[in-house]
Amino acid sequence: MTTLGVDLGATHLRAGLVDRAGRLSGVTRQALPPDPTARLDALRSVVAAHPEVSAVGLAVAGTVRDGVLTWSANLGLSGVDFAAELGRPVTVLNDARAAGLAEARLGAGTGAATVLLVTVGTGLGGAVVTGGRLLEGAGHAGEVGHLVLEAGGPPCRCGNSGCWEQLAGGVALNRTGAALGPAGDGTPGAARLAAAVVAGQPRAVAALEQHARQFARGLDSLCAVLAPHTVVLGGGLIARSGPIRDAYLAAARTLRWHTGAVLPAQLGDDAGVLGAALAANPC
Ligand SMILES: [Zn+2]
Structure with a gap:
């Protein structure tokens, strides 16, 4: 079959x-x-x-x-x-x-009873898999990017404002990177932010640390509610090696509500x- x-x-x-x-x-x-x-x-x-x-x-x-x-x-x-x-x-x-179902059954979360996957791309996506089954609820369970973390924060495409993905997703990293200066070569903001961090620009280093803290804050709240055995981080910005992946993985390993494994996704595209x-x- x-x-x-x-x-x-x-x-x-x-x-x-x-x-x-x-x-x-x-x-x-x-x-x-x-x-x-x-x-x-x-x-x-x-x-x-x-x-x-x-x-x-x-x-x-x-x-x-x-x-x-x-x-x-x-x-x-x-x-x-x-x-x-x-x-x-x-x-x-x-x-x-x-992606969460695949990582839980065949990838980084194999063997863990409850897996929380968060993808860091343009937005923040998510999935919760328990006993190999995807939590669906009424259909949209896993829309972690729209956890509201900052009242009156940046407006989100969902209609709310201050959503987690607006503070720690690719859109937020792009915004920060674009604010570092004019993009002469059209490089996306997140890539420019990463390059500035590698070059040791203090403003860029501080900004990435702030985004990573916001990422950890949302992840900690999710772990308090869901108590996953394993957290898997995926998506394009985690797949690419560099300071963004390093900062997010490091921040995700300093949670109050999760002391278990925090692993990068294994199955890629x-x-x-x-x-x-x-x-x-x-x-
Ligand atoms: Zn939203």
């Missing part, structure tokens, strides 16, 4: 076949066009190329409820019923939730595909 796992991200579509043992093969990756309709066409083509699979799992960068993408700032899509779009049953889940396939074949 083989499952097709698909990861529909903000910029790329990734797909692969996953067998019962969680082994991944035939991975393909393609850049997505900016047009939302063309993105759905690319997804349809990938799924249509695999009529033989027993199930299809889809991870998407957005909020999902009952197989419908209700909102996605990254994809420019909303109200998409994927089963109707693809003409076949499909299990749909948020991409951070998929395959986590979404693997998690989507696992979700489509619960066992």
